[in-house]
Amino acid sequence: MRIILFIIQKEFLQIFRNKGMLPIIFAVPIIQMIILVNAATFEMKNIDILFVDNDLSTTSKEIIEKFIGSDFFNVIGKSFSIEEAYKKIEKNEAEVFLHFPNGFERKLIREGVVDLDVEVDAVNGRAAGLITGYVSMIIKNYNQSLMIGKLVPNIKPWKIPEQINIETSYWYNPKLNYKTFMVPGILVILVTIIGIFLSGMNVVREKEIGTIEQLNVTPINKYQFIIGKLVPFLIIGLFEFAFGLVIGKLLFDIPIEGSIPLVFLCVTAFLISVLGIGLFISTMNDTQQQAMLVSYFFMMVFILMSGLFTPTESMPNWALVLNKFNPIFYFLKINRMILLKGSGFLDISKEFFSLIGLGFVMLNLAVMRYKKTL
Protein backbone atom coordinates (compact mmCIF):
# COMPACT_ATOMS: atom_id res chain seq x y z
CA MET A 1 0.00 0.00 0.00
CA ARG A 2 2.78 2.41 0.97
CA ILE A 3 4.57 1.55 -2.25
CA ILE A 4 1.46 2.49 -4.24
CA LEU A 5 1.37 5.86 -2.50
CA PHE A 6 4.95 6.53 -3.51
CA ILE A 7 4.12 5.69 -7.12
CA ILE A 8 1.05 7.94 -7.07
CA GLN A 9 3.04 10.80 -5.57
CA LYS A 10 5.67 10.44 -8.29
CA GLU A 11 3.06 10.29 -11.05
CA PHE A 12 1.32 13.43 -9.87
CA LEU A 13 4.60 15.32 -9.70
CA GLN A 14 5.40 14.30 -13.25
CA ILE A 15 1.94 14.93 -14.64
CA PHE A 16 1.74 18.45 -13.32
CA ARG A 17 5.30 19.24 -14.34
CA ASN A 18 4.52 18.34 -17.90
CA LYS A 19 3.84 21.72 -19.45
CA GLY A 20 1.54 20.28 -22.05
CA MET A 21 -0.64 18.68 -19.45
CA LEU A 22 -2.42 21.54 -17.72
CA PRO A 23 -3.72 23.10 -20.94
CA ILE A 24 -4.99 19.68 -21.96
CA ILE A 25 -6.78 19.21 -18.67
CA PHE A 26 -8.45 22.61 -18.69
CA ALA A 27 -8.70 23.64 -22.31
CA VAL A 28 -9.91 20.37 -23.80
CA PRO A 29 -13.18 20.22 -21.86
CA ILE A 30 -14.04 23.85 -22.55
CA ILE A 31 -13.25 23.65 -26.24
CA GLN A 32 -14.97 20.32 -26.68
CA MET A 33 -18.06 21.52 -24.93
CA ILE A 34 -18.35 24.72 -26.87
CA ILE A 35 -17.49 23.35 -30.29
CA LEU A 36 -18.94 19.87 -30.22
CA VAL A 37 -22.13 20.61 -28.40
CA ASN A 38 -22.99 23.44 -30.72
CA ALA A 39 -21.81 21.74 -33.86
CA ALA A 40 -23.00 18.22 -33.30
CA THR A 41 -26.65 19.11 -33.39
CA PHE A 42 -29.27 17.21 -35.33
CA GLU A 43 -31.57 20.16 -35.57
CA MET A 44 -31.74 21.53 -39.09
CA LYS A 45 -32.29 25.12 -39.86
CA ASN A 46 -32.13 26.99 -43.14
CA ILE A 47 -32.79 24.03 -45.35
CA ASP A 48 -32.42 25.28 -48.92
CA ILE A 49 -35.66 24.57 -50.72
CA LEU A 50 -36.75 25.10 -54.30
CA PHE A 51 -40.21 24.98 -55.85
CA VAL A 52 -41.04 23.76 -59.30
CA ASP A 53 -44.49 25.19 -59.72
CA ASN A 54 -46.08 24.09 -62.98
CA ASP A 55 -49.52 24.67 -61.55
CA LEU A 56 -49.34 28.32 -60.50
CA SER A 57 -52.57 27.91 -58.56
CA THR A 58 -53.79 29.38 -55.31
CA THR A 59 -53.13 26.08 -53.55
CA SER A 60 -49.54 25.83 -54.71
CA LYS A 61 -48.94 29.45 -53.75
CA GLU A 62 -50.43 28.90 -50.32
CA ILE A 63 -48.28 25.88 -49.70
CA ILE A 64 -45.17 27.81 -50.79
CA GLU A 65 -46.20 30.62 -48.41
CA LYS A 66 -46.18 28.13 -45.56
CA PHE A 67 -42.60 27.22 -46.34
CA ILE A 68 -41.53 30.83 -46.63
CA GLY A 69 -43.00 31.42 -43.21
CA SER A 70 -41.10 28.52 -41.63
CA ASP A 71 -37.88 28.88 -39.65
CA PHE A 72 -36.56 25.62 -40.98
CA PHE A 73 -36.57 26.53 -44.64
CA ASN A 74 -34.73 28.98 -46.76
CA VAL A 75 -36.54 29.38 -50.06
CA ILE A 76 -33.97 29.83 -52.77
CA GLY A 77 -36.38 30.31 -55.64
CA LYS A 78 -38.97 29.01 -58.01
CA SER A 79 -38.57 27.30 -61.30
CA PHE A 80 -40.65 25.68 -63.99
CA SER A 81 -38.27 22.94 -64.96
CA ILE A 82 -37.62 19.75 -63.04
CA GLU A 83 -34.27 19.36 -64.82
CA GLU A 84 -33.15 22.71 -63.55
CA ALA A 85 -34.19 21.75 -60.02
CA TYR A 86 -32.22 18.50 -60.17
CA LYS A 87 -29.19 20.44 -61.34
CA LYS A 88 -29.48 22.72 -58.33
CA ILE A 89 -29.52 19.69 -56.08
CA GLU A 90 -26.50 18.25 -57.87
CA LYS A 91 -24.61 21.48 -57.34
CA ASN A 92 -25.60 21.49 -53.68
CA GLU A 93 -27.50 24.73 -54.13
CA ALA A 94 -30.72 23.16 -52.95
CA GLU A 95 -31.33 20.30 -50.54
CA VAL A 96 -34.91 19.61 -51.47
CA PHE A 97 -37.45 20.66 -54.06
CA LEU A 98 -41.22 20.39 -54.29
CA HIS A 99 -42.85 19.75 -57.61
CA PHE A 100 -46.43 20.88 -58.20
CA PRO A 101 -47.47 19.24 -61.47
CA ASN A 102 -49.76 20.96 -63.86
CA GLY A 103 -53.37 20.44 -62.74
CA PHE A 104 -52.41 19.97 -59.13
CA GLU A 105 -55.18 22.12 -57.68
CA ARG A 106 -57.79 20.90 -60.12
CA LYS A 107 -57.13 17.28 -59.19
CA LEU A 108 -57.20 18.14 -55.51
CA ILE A 109 -60.58 19.78 -55.77
CA ARG A 110 -62.07 17.19 -58.08
CA GLU A 111 -60.74 14.04 -56.46
CA GLY A 112 -59.92 15.26 -52.96
CA VAL A 113 -56.51 13.56 -53.20
CA VAL A 114 -53.40 14.63 -55.06
CA ASP A 115 -49.75 13.66 -55.13
CA LEU A 116 -47.05 16.18 -54.39
CA ASP A 117 -43.50 15.38 -55.43
CA VAL A 118 -40.86 15.92 -52.76
CA GLU A 119 -37.32 15.33 -54.03
CA VAL A 120 -34.64 15.25 -51.34
CA ASP A 121 -30.87 15.09 -51.55
CA ALA A 122 -30.25 11.93 -49.52
CA VAL A 123 -26.44 11.80 -49.54
CA ASN A 124 -26.76 12.31 -45.81
CA GLY A 125 -29.53 9.90 -44.97
CA ARG A 126 -30.15 11.30 -41.56
CA ALA A 127 -30.52 14.85 -42.83
CA ALA A 128 -32.79 13.60 -45.62
CA GLY A 129 -35.00 11.96 -43.04
CA LEU A 130 -35.25 15.16 -41.06
CA ILE A 131 -36.01 17.23 -44.14
CA THR A 132 -38.77 14.84 -45.17
CA GLY A 133 -40.14 15.06 -41.66
CA TYR A 134 -40.22 18.84 -41.68
CA VAL A 135 -41.80 18.94 -45.16
CA SER A 136 -44.52 16.48 -44.25
CA MET A 137 -45.23 18.38 -41.07
CA ILE A 138 -45.89 21.58 -43.02
CA ILE A 139 -47.98 19.78 -45.64
CA LYS A 140 -49.95 18.01 -42.94
CA ASN A 141 -50.76 21.30 -41.22
CA TYR A 142 -51.88 22.71 -44.52
CA ASN A 143 -54.05 19.68 -45.10
CA GLN A 144 -55.81 20.19 -41.82
CA SER A 145 -56.48 23.85 -42.52
CA LEU A 146 -57.85 22.82 -45.91
CA MET A 147 -60.28 20.42 -44.32
CA ILE A 148 -61.54 22.94 -41.89
CA GLY A 149 -61.75 26.08 -43.95
CA LYS A 150 -61.57 25.73 -47.59
CA LEU A 151 -62.57 22.59 -49.29
CA VAL A 152 -65.66 22.14 -47.24
CA PRO A 153 -66.83 25.66 -46.52
CA ASN A 154 -70.44 24.61 -46.03
CA ILE A 155 -69.83 22.03 -43.41
CA LYS A 156 -70.03 23.32 -39.88
CA PRO A 157 -67.00 22.61 -37.74
CA TRP A 158 -68.73 19.92 -35.68
CA LYS A 159 -69.41 18.00 -38.80
CA ILE A 160 -65.77 17.61 -39.68
CA PRO A 161 -65.04 13.99 -40.37
CA GLU A 162 -63.56 12.43 -37.31
CA GLN A 163 -59.85 12.04 -37.31
CA ILE A 164 -57.32 10.68 -34.90
CA ASN A 165 -55.20 13.43 -33.51
CA ILE A 166 -51.78 12.53 -32.36
CA GLU A 167 -50.67 14.55 -29.39
CA THR A 168 -46.99 14.16 -28.79
CA SER A 169 -45.40 15.03 -25.51
CA TYR A 170 -41.63 14.89 -25.27
CA TRP A 171 -40.48 13.50 -21.99
CA TYR A 172 -37.25 14.48 -20.24
CA ASN A 173 -36.35 16.93 -22.96
CA PRO A 174 -39.58 18.81 -23.58
CA LYS A 175 -38.09 21.46 -25.83
CA LEU A 176 -36.29 18.83 -27.86
CA ASN A 177 -33.11 20.66 -27.14
CA TYR A 178 -30.25 18.76 -28.72
CA LYS A 179 -27.73 20.39 -26.47
CA THR A 180 -29.37 18.74 -23.52
CA PHE A 181 -28.92 15.45 -25.28
CA MET A 182 -25.36 16.09 -26.43
CA VAL A 183 -23.73 17.47 -23.28
CA PRO A 184 -23.85 14.21 -21.30
CA GLY A 185 -22.46 12.45 -24.36
CA ILE A 186 -19.61 14.89 -24.87
CA LEU A 187 -18.75 14.57 -21.19
CA VAL A 188 -18.35 10.84 -21.71
CA ILE A 189 -15.98 11.40 -24.63
CA LEU A 190 -13.99 13.78 -22.50
CA VAL A 191 -13.27 11.30 -19.75
CA THR A 192 -12.64 8.57 -22.30
CA ILE A 193 -9.80 10.59 -23.80
CA ILE A 194 -8.24 10.99 -20.37
CA GLY A 195 -8.76 7.34 -19.64
CA ILE A 196 -7.48 5.67 -22.76
CA PHE A 197 -4.81 8.08 -23.94
CA LEU A 198 -3.10 9.59 -20.93
CA SER A 199 -2.72 6.40 -18.93
CA GLY A 200 -1.50 4.37 -21.87
CA MET A 201 0.96 6.96 -23.10
CA ASN A 202 2.35 7.34 -19.61
CA VAL A 203 3.48 3.73 -19.25
CA VAL A 204 4.80 3.54 -22.81
CA ARG A 205 6.77 6.72 -22.21
CA GLU A 206 8.56 5.05 -19.30
CA LYS A 207 9.40 2.22 -21.67
CA GLU A 208 10.73 4.64 -24.25
CA ILE A 209 12.99 6.58 -21.91
CA GLY A 210 14.09 3.38 -20.20
CA THR A 211 13.03 4.19 -16.64
CA ILE A 212 10.75 1.16 -16.62
CA GLU A 213 13.81 -1.07 -16.44
CA GLN A 214 14.80 0.50 -13.14
CA LEU A 215 11.26 0.00 -11.84
CA ASN A 216 11.33 -3.60 -12.94
CA VAL A 217 14.32 -4.44 -10.74
CA THR A 218 12.54 -3.09 -7.69
CA PRO A 219 10.21 -5.23 -5.59
CA ILE A 220 7.16 -3.26 -6.88
CA ASN A 221 4.70 -5.97 -7.84
CA LYS A 222 2.52 -5.86 -10.90
CA TYR A 223 -0.66 -4.91 -9.03
CA GLN A 224 1.07 -2.06 -7.25
CA PHE A 225 2.44 -0.84 -10.55
CA ILE A 226 -0.90 -0.92 -12.38
CA ILE A 227 -2.83 0.62 -9.48
CA GLY A 228 -0.16 3.28 -8.99
CA LYS A 229 -0.54 4.21 -12.64
CA LEU A 230 -4.34 4.03 -12.53
CA VAL A 231 -5.18 6.15 -9.50
CA PRO A 232 -3.67 9.47 -10.66
CA PHE A 233 -5.57 9.33 -13.94
CA LEU A 234 -8.71 8.23 -12.17
CA ILE A 235 -8.52 11.33 -10.00
CA ILE A 236 -7.78 13.56 -12.99
CA GLY A 237 -10.65 11.94 -14.89
CA LEU A 238 -13.09 12.58 -12.04
CA PHE A 239 -11.95 16.17 -11.80
CA GLU A 240 -12.29 16.50 -15.56
CA PHE A 241 -15.83 15.17 -15.45
CA ALA A 242 -16.79 17.55 -12.65
CA PHE A 243 -15.27 20.44 -14.55
CA GLY A 244 -17.12 19.48 -17.72
CA LEU A 245 -20.38 19.13 -15.84
CA VAL A 246 -20.01 22.61 -14.39
CA ILE A 247 -19.32 24.02 -17.85
CA GLY A 248 -22.34 22.18 -19.23
CA LYS A 249 -24.50 23.62 -16.50
CA LEU A 250 -23.19 27.16 -16.90
CA LEU A 251 -23.06 27.34 -20.68
CA PHE A 252 -25.94 25.14 -21.73
CA ASP A 253 -28.00 24.95 -18.58
CA ILE A 254 -28.36 21.19 -18.95
CA PRO A 255 -30.71 19.57 -16.48
CA ILE A 256 -29.14 17.58 -13.67
CA GLU A 257 -32.15 15.59 -12.49
CA GLY A 258 -30.45 12.67 -10.78
CA SER A 259 -28.15 12.22 -7.87
CA ILE A 260 -24.68 13.72 -8.28
CA PRO A 261 -22.96 11.15 -6.01
CA LEU A 262 -24.51 8.38 -8.10
CA VAL A 263 -23.16 9.96 -11.28
CA PHE A 264 -19.71 10.09 -9.76
CA LEU A 265 -19.90 6.51 -8.60
CA CYS A 266 -20.65 5.55 -12.19
CA VAL A 267 -17.89 7.74 -13.63
CA THR A 268 -15.47 5.99 -11.31
CA ALA A 269 -16.58 2.59 -12.53
CA PHE A 270 -16.38 3.79 -16.12
CA LEU A 271 -12.93 5.32 -15.67
CA ILE A 272 -11.60 2.13 -14.15
CA SER A 273 -12.69 0.17 -17.19
CA VAL A 274 -11.29 2.63 -19.76
CA LEU A 275 -8.09 3.11 -17.77
CA GLY A 276 -7.83 -0.67 -17.71
CA ILE A 277 -8.10 -0.69 -21.49
CA GLY A 278 -5.51 2.09 -21.80
CA LEU A 279 -3.09 0.32 -19.49
CA PHE A 280 -3.68 -2.98 -21.24
CA ILE A 281 -2.86 -1.37 -24.59
CA SER A 282 0.28 0.15 -23.08
CA THR A 283 1.51 -3.24 -21.91
CA MET A 284 1.24 -4.54 -25.46
CA ASN A 285 3.11 -1.69 -27.18
CA ASP A 286 6.63 -0.39 -26.90
CA THR A 287 6.38 3.04 -28.47
CA GLN A 288 4.02 5.93 -27.98
CA GLN A 289 3.17 5.88 -31.68
CA GLN A 290 2.02 2.29 -31.61
CA ALA A 291 0.06 2.83 -28.44
CA MET A 292 -1.50 5.97 -29.87
CA LEU A 293 -2.68 4.20 -33.02
CA VAL A 294 -4.13 1.26 -31.16
CA SER A 295 -5.85 3.50 -28.60
CA TYR A 296 -7.21 5.67 -31.35
CA PHE A 297 -8.62 2.66 -33.16
CA PHE A 298 -10.42 1.40 -30.09
CA MET A 299 -11.67 4.81 -29.14
CA MET A 300 -13.16 5.42 -32.58
CA VAL A 301 -14.93 2.08 -32.61
CA PHE A 302 -16.18 2.52 -29.06
CA ILE A 303 -17.47 6.03 -29.67
CA LEU A 304 -19.15 5.32 -32.99
CA MET A 305 -20.85 2.24 -31.62
CA SER A 306 -21.78 3.77 -28.31
CA GLY A 307 -24.97 5.50 -29.37
CA LEU A 308 -23.61 9.00 -29.11
CA PHE A 309 -24.58 9.86 -32.67
CA THR A 310 -26.68 6.96 -33.85
CA PRO A 311 -29.26 5.13 -31.79
CA THR A 312 -27.98 1.70 -30.77
CA GLU A 313 -31.50 0.29 -31.14
CA SER A 314 -31.17 0.44 -34.90
CA MET A 315 -27.87 -1.44 -34.97
CA PRO A 316 -27.71 -5.03 -36.17
CA ASN A 317 -27.60 -7.79 -33.61
CA TRP A 318 -23.90 -8.52 -33.90
CA ALA A 319 -23.21 -4.87 -33.13
CA LEU A 320 -25.32 -5.11 -30.00
CA VAL A 321 -23.25 -8.12 -28.95
CA LEU A 322 -20.03 -6.16 -29.52
CA ASN A 323 -21.47 -3.31 -27.51
CA LYS A 324 -21.56 -5.55 -24.47
CA PHE A 325 -17.79 -4.97 -24.35
CA ASN A 326 -18.03 -1.26 -24.97
CA PRO A 327 -17.71 0.77 -21.76
CA ILE A 328 -18.75 3.96 -23.53
CA PHE A 329 -22.05 2.35 -24.52
CA TYR A 330 -22.89 1.62 -20.89
CA PHE A 331 -21.74 4.87 -19.45
CA LEU A 332 -23.38 7.00 -22.11
CA LYS A 333 -26.66 5.37 -21.29
CA ILE A 334 -26.13 5.76 -17.55
CA ASN A 335 -25.05 9.36 -17.85
CA ARG A 336 -28.07 10.38 -19.94
CA MET A 337 -30.42 8.45 -17.71
CA ILE A 338 -29.18 9.96 -14.48
CA LEU A 339 -28.67 13.51 -15.70
CA LEU A 340 -31.73 13.85 -17.91
CA LYS A 341 -34.24 11.44 -16.42
CA GLY A 342 -33.14 11.41 -12.82
CA SER A 343 -32.84 7.63 -12.83
CA GLY A 344 -31.85 5.97 -9.59
CA PHE A 345 -29.40 3.20 -8.90
CA LEU A 346 -31.87 0.41 -9.59
CA ASP A 347 -32.58 1.76 -13.07
CA ILE A 348 -28.95 1.76 -14.06
CA SER A 349 -27.70 -1.17 -11.98
CA LYS A 350 -27.38 -3.49 -14.97
CA GLU A 351 -25.14 -1.07 -16.81
CA PHE A 352 -23.26 -0.22 -13.64
CA PHE A 353 -22.38 -3.80 -12.86
CA SER A 354 -21.44 -4.39 -16.49
CA LEU A 355 -18.94 -1.54 -16.17
CA ILE A 356 -17.56 -2.95 -12.93
CA GLY A 357 -17.17 -6.34 -14.60
CA LEU A 358 -15.43 -4.86 -17.64
CA GLY A 359 -13.12 -2.84 -15.42
CA PHE A 360 -12.22 -5.88 -13.36
CA VAL A 361 -11.43 -7.94 -16.46
CA MET A 362 -9.42 -5.21 -18.18
CA LEU A 363 -7.35 -4.40 -15.11
CA ASN A 364 -6.53 -8.03 -14.57
CA LEU A 365 -5.60 -8.40 -18.21
CA ALA A 366 -3.32 -5.37 -17.86
CA VAL A 367 -1.70 -6.86 -14.76
CA MET A 368 -1.28 -10.20 -16.51
CA ARG A 369 0.19 -8.67 -19.63
CA TYR A 370 2.56 -6.38 -17.75
CA LYS A 371 5.87 -8.17 -17.67
CA LYS A 372 8.63 -7.31 -15.27
CA THR A 373 11.04 -9.12 -17.55
CA LEU A 374 12.09 -7.86 -20.96
Add this chain to the structure above:
Amino acid sequence: MTTTPNSPLSTPNSPLQTPHSQIIKVKNLVKKFGDFVANDNLTFSVEKGEIFGFLGANGAGKTTAIKQLCGLLTPTSGEAEVAGFDIFTQPEIVKKNIGYMSQKFSLYNDLTVYENIRFYGGVYGLSRKEIKERIGFLLEKLNLEHVRNTFLKDIPIGWKQKLAFSTAIIHKPKIVFLDEPTGGVDPVTRRQFWEMIYEAASDGITVFVTTHYMDEAEYCNRLSIMVDGKIVALDTPGNLKEKYESKNMDEVFIKLARNEV
Protein backbone atom coordinates in the same frame (compact mmCIF):
# COMPACT_ATOMS: atom_id res chain seq x y z
CA MET B 1 41.74 -8.43 -1.37
CA THR B 2 39.63 -11.50 -1.49
CA THR B 3 40.92 -14.42 -3.44
CA THR B 4 39.28 -17.68 -4.25
CA PRO B 5 41.18 -20.89 -3.82
CA ASN B 6 39.71 -22.58 -6.85
CA SER B 7 38.34 -20.80 -9.85
CA PRO B 8 34.96 -22.20 -10.86
CA LEU B 9 36.32 -22.61 -14.37
CA SER B 10 38.72 -25.27 -13.22
CA THR B 11 35.86 -27.35 -11.90
CA PRO B 12 32.96 -26.55 -14.24
CA ASN B 13 31.08 -29.71 -13.45
CA SER B 14 31.12 -29.42 -9.69
CA PRO B 15 27.65 -29.34 -8.15
CA LEU B 16 26.24 -26.11 -6.80
CA GLN B 17 27.07 -27.12 -3.27
CA THR B 18 29.20 -24.20 -2.30
CA PRO B 19 30.15 -22.58 0.98
CA HIS B 20 27.80 -20.14 2.63
CA SER B 21 29.88 -17.17 1.62
CA GLN B 22 29.07 -17.45 -2.05
CA ILE B 23 26.39 -14.86 -2.74
CA ILE B 24 26.00 -15.46 -6.47
CA LYS B 25 26.15 -18.95 -7.85
CA VAL B 26 25.74 -19.54 -11.55
CA LYS B 27 25.94 -22.89 -13.27
CA ASN B 28 25.65 -23.61 -17.00
CA LEU B 29 23.63 -20.50 -17.61
CA VAL B 30 22.53 -20.17 -21.23
CA LYS B 31 20.61 -17.34 -22.87
CA LYS B 32 19.62 -17.58 -26.48
CA PHE B 33 17.86 -14.98 -28.61
CA GLY B 34 16.55 -17.10 -31.45
CA ASP B 35 19.63 -18.82 -32.87
CA PHE B 36 22.01 -16.32 -31.34
CA VAL B 37 23.66 -17.53 -28.16
CA ALA B 38 24.25 -14.45 -26.02
CA ASN B 39 25.44 -16.34 -22.96
CA ASP B 40 27.05 -19.70 -23.58
CA ASN B 41 27.16 -21.96 -20.55
CA LEU B 42 28.29 -19.47 -17.93
CA THR B 43 29.49 -20.95 -14.69
CA PHE B 44 30.94 -18.82 -11.92
CA SER B 45 30.39 -17.70 -8.39
CA VAL B 46 30.85 -14.46 -6.50
CA GLU B 47 32.01 -14.22 -2.91
CA LYS B 48 30.27 -12.10 -0.37
CA GLY B 49 31.77 -8.61 -0.07
CA GLU B 50 33.82 -8.97 -3.22
CA ILE B 51 34.10 -6.53 -6.12
CA PHE B 52 33.53 -8.80 -9.06
CA GLY B 53 34.27 -7.49 -12.53
CA PHE B 54 32.76 -8.59 -15.79
CA LEU B 55 35.05 -7.55 -18.59
CA GLY B 56 34.26 -7.84 -22.24
CA ALA B 57 33.93 -6.09 -25.55
CA ASN B 58 30.63 -4.63 -26.69
CA GLY B 59 28.29 -7.48 -27.48
CA ALA B 60 30.23 -10.03 -25.44
CA GLY B 61 27.12 -10.75 -23.38
CA LYS B 62 27.86 -8.84 -20.17
CA THR B 63 24.57 -6.93 -20.04
CA THR B 64 22.59 -10.04 -20.90
CA ALA B 65 24.20 -11.88 -18.01
CA ILE B 66 23.59 -9.04 -15.56
CA LYS B 67 19.95 -8.70 -16.62
CA GLN B 68 19.33 -12.36 -15.97
CA LEU B 69 20.84 -12.13 -12.51
CA CYS B 70 18.62 -9.13 -11.76
CA GLY B 71 15.48 -10.89 -12.91
CA LEU B 72 14.97 -8.68 -15.94
CA LEU B 73 15.56 -11.50 -18.39
CA THR B 74 14.61 -15.13 -18.07
CA PRO B 75 17.51 -17.47 -18.85
CA THR B 76 17.03 -20.13 -21.49
CA SER B 77 18.56 -22.83 -19.29
CA GLY B 78 20.95 -23.36 -16.42
CA GLU B 79 20.88 -22.65 -12.71
CA ALA B 80 21.51 -19.46 -10.80
CA GLU B 81 21.14 -18.27 -7.25
CA VAL B 82 21.42 -14.64 -6.18
CA ALA B 83 21.56 -13.73 -2.49
CA GLY B 84 20.41 -17.24 -1.72
CA PHE B 85 17.32 -17.17 -3.97
CA ASP B 86 16.69 -18.92 -7.23
CA ILE B 87 16.36 -16.47 -10.12
CA PHE B 88 13.94 -18.78 -11.92
CA THR B 89 11.48 -19.34 -9.13
CA GLN B 90 11.99 -16.41 -6.76
CA PRO B 91 12.90 -13.44 -8.95
CA GLU B 92 10.82 -11.02 -6.87
CA ILE B 93 12.60 -11.96 -3.64
CA VAL B 94 15.91 -11.58 -5.43
CA LYS B 95 14.85 -8.04 -6.36
CA LYS B 96 14.38 -7.09 -2.71
CA ASN B 97 17.99 -7.95 -2.04
CA ILE B 98 19.73 -6.32 -4.94
CA GLY B 99 20.37 -2.90 -6.38
CA TYR B 100 20.79 -2.25 -10.08
CA MET B 101 22.21 0.57 -12.08
CA SER B 102 21.68 0.16 -15.78
CA GLN B 103 23.86 1.20 -18.65
CA LYS B 104 21.13 3.53 -19.73
CA PHE B 105 20.61 6.37 -17.32
CA SER B 106 17.32 5.65 -15.65
CA LEU B 107 16.43 8.15 -12.97
CA TYR B 108 13.64 10.60 -13.77
CA ASN B 109 14.81 13.78 -15.44
CA ASP B 110 11.62 15.61 -14.58
CA LEU B 111 11.95 14.95 -10.86
CA THR B 112 14.37 16.69 -8.53
CA VAL B 113 17.34 14.95 -6.95
CA TYR B 114 15.43 14.66 -3.69
CA GLU B 115 12.25 13.37 -5.31
CA ASN B 116 14.13 10.69 -7.24
CA ILE B 117 15.81 9.28 -4.17
CA ARG B 118 12.63 9.55 -2.12
CA PHE B 119 10.71 7.60 -4.76
CA TYR B 120 13.17 4.74 -4.90
CA GLY B 121 13.56 4.70 -1.13
CA GLY B 122 9.78 4.45 -0.95
CA VAL B 123 9.36 1.62 -3.40
CA TYR B 124 12.06 -0.36 -1.60
CA GLY B 125 9.94 -0.06 1.52
CA LEU B 126 11.96 2.39 3.60
CA SER B 127 10.02 4.47 6.11
CA ARG B 128 9.66 8.22 5.60
CA LYS B 129 12.05 8.80 8.45
CA GLU B 130 14.68 6.46 7.04
CA ILE B 131 14.33 8.06 3.63
CA LYS B 132 14.85 11.50 5.06
CA GLU B 133 17.88 10.46 7.05
CA ARG B 134 19.50 8.61 4.21
CA ILE B 135 18.95 11.39 1.70
CA GLY B 136 20.49 13.92 4.09
CA PHE B 137 23.48 11.67 4.73
CA LEU B 138 23.91 10.81 1.09
CA LEU B 139 23.73 14.34 -0.30
CA GLU B 140 26.18 15.51 2.33
CA LYS B 141 28.60 12.71 1.47
CA LEU B 142 28.32 13.39 -2.24
CA ASN B 143 28.62 17.11 -1.66
CA LEU B 144 25.43 17.62 -3.61
CA GLU B 145 23.25 19.36 -1.02
CA HIS B 146 23.06 22.46 -3.19
CA VAL B 147 21.26 20.56 -5.97
CA ARG B 148 18.80 18.84 -3.67
CA ASN B 149 15.85 20.59 -5.34
CA THR B 150 17.28 20.80 -8.83
CA PHE B 151 15.71 18.80 -11.62
CA LEU B 152 17.87 15.90 -12.62
CA LYS B 153 17.95 17.03 -16.21
CA ASP B 154 19.82 20.17 -15.11
CA ILE B 155 22.81 18.54 -13.42
CA PRO B 156 25.99 17.20 -15.07
CA ILE B 157 26.21 13.57 -16.09
CA GLY B 158 28.97 12.73 -13.61
CA TRP B 159 26.77 13.84 -10.71
CA LYS B 160 23.86 11.96 -12.18
CA GLN B 161 25.86 8.73 -12.28
CA LYS B 162 26.89 9.16 -8.66
CA LEU B 163 23.27 9.76 -7.72
CA ALA B 164 22.15 6.75 -9.71
CA PHE B 165 24.63 4.60 -7.83
CA SER B 166 23.62 6.00 -4.45
CA THR B 167 19.98 5.44 -5.34
CA ALA B 168 20.71 1.86 -6.36
CA ILE B 169 22.04 1.15 -2.86
CA ILE B 170 19.60 3.36 -0.91
CA HIS B 171 17.95 0.26 0.56
CA LYS B 172 21.30 -1.28 1.56
CA PRO B 173 21.04 -4.33 -0.69
CA LYS B 174 23.23 -7.39 -0.35
CA ILE B 175 24.46 -7.05 -3.92
CA VAL B 176 24.59 -4.18 -6.33
CA PHE B 177 24.80 -4.77 -10.07
CA LEU B 178 26.45 -2.01 -12.04
CA ASP B 179 26.22 -2.22 -15.80
CA GLU B 180 28.94 -0.04 -17.30
CA PRO B 181 28.36 2.62 -14.67
CA THR B 182 31.10 4.96 -15.86
CA GLY B 183 30.18 5.25 -19.51
CA GLY B 184 30.62 8.82 -20.72
CA VAL B 185 32.11 10.02 -17.45
CA ASP B 186 35.37 12.00 -17.15
CA PRO B 187 38.45 10.35 -15.54
CA VAL B 188 38.25 12.36 -12.33
CA THR B 189 34.61 11.48 -11.76
CA ARG B 190 35.37 7.86 -12.67
CA ARG B 191 38.00 7.80 -9.97
CA GLN B 192 35.49 9.22 -7.46
CA PHE B 193 32.95 6.71 -8.64
CA TRP B 194 35.30 3.86 -7.84
CA GLU B 195 35.90 5.32 -4.42
CA MET B 196 32.17 5.04 -3.88
CA ILE B 197 32.25 1.45 -5.07
CA TYR B 198 35.00 0.63 -2.56
CA GLU B 199 33.03 2.32 0.17
CA ALA B 200 29.95 0.26 -0.64
CA ALA B 201 32.07 -2.88 -0.62
CA SER B 202 33.51 -1.98 2.77
CA ASP B 203 29.92 -1.63 4.02
CA GLY B 204 29.47 -5.27 3.09
CA ILE B 205 27.70 -4.81 -0.23
CA THR B 206 28.88 -7.20 -2.90
CA VAL B 207 29.58 -5.32 -6.11
CA PHE B 208 29.08 -6.90 -9.50
CA VAL B 209 30.32 -4.52 -12.15
CA THR B 210 30.68 -4.71 -15.91
CA THR B 211 33.11 -2.53 -17.77
CA HIS B 212 35.24 -2.29 -20.81
CA TYR B 213 37.73 0.12 -19.26
CA MET B 214 40.91 -1.83 -18.53
CA ASP B 215 42.08 0.51 -15.78
CA GLU B 216 38.81 -0.14 -13.96
CA ALA B 217 39.34 -3.86 -14.35
CA GLU B 218 42.43 -3.52 -12.19
CA TYR B 219 40.29 -2.20 -9.34
CA CYS B 220 38.29 -5.42 -9.10
CA ASN B 221 39.04 -8.21 -6.66
CA ARG B 222 38.33 -10.79 -9.29
CA LEU B 223 37.62 -10.55 -12.95
CA SER B 224 35.88 -12.68 -15.47
CA ILE B 225 36.61 -11.98 -19.09
CA MET B 226 33.88 -12.66 -21.61
CA VAL B 227 34.39 -13.18 -25.29
CA ASP B 228 31.49 -13.99 -27.61
CA GLY B 229 29.17 -15.06 -24.82
CA LYS B 230 31.67 -17.32 -23.07
CA ILE B 231 33.76 -16.77 -19.97
CA VAL B 232 37.31 -17.32 -21.17
CA ALA B 233 39.18 -16.42 -18.01
CA LEU B 234 38.37 -15.82 -14.36
CA ASP B 235 40.87 -14.84 -11.70
CA THR B 236 42.37 -11.92 -9.82
CA PRO B 237 43.87 -9.22 -12.04
CA GLY B 238 47.33 -10.12 -10.71
CA ASN B 239 46.99 -13.82 -11.52
CA LEU B 240 45.59 -13.07 -14.95
CA LYS B 241 48.51 -10.83 -15.83
CA GLU B 242 50.92 -13.49 -14.65
CA LYS B 243 49.18 -16.28 -16.48
CA TYR B 244 49.04 -14.45 -19.77
CA GLU B 245 52.46 -12.87 -19.34
CA SER B 246 51.22 -9.34 -19.69
CA LYS B 247 52.17 -6.01 -18.18
CA ASN B 248 48.59 -4.83 -17.77
CA MET B 249 45.01 -5.90 -18.23
CA ASP B 250 44.91 -4.32 -21.65
CA GLU B 251 47.31 -6.90 -22.98
CA VAL B 252 45.52 -9.74 -21.24
CA PHE B 253 42.27 -8.68 -22.75
CA ILE B 254 43.60 -8.24 -26.27
CA LYS B 255 45.30 -11.62 -26.16
CA LEU B 256 42.12 -13.30 -25.01
CA ALA B 257 39.87 -11.40 -27.38
CA ARG B 258 42.07 -12.27 -30.37
CA ASN B 259 42.20 -15.92 -29.34
CA GLU B 260 46.00 -15.75 -29.12
CA VAL B 261 46.07 -18.10 -26.17
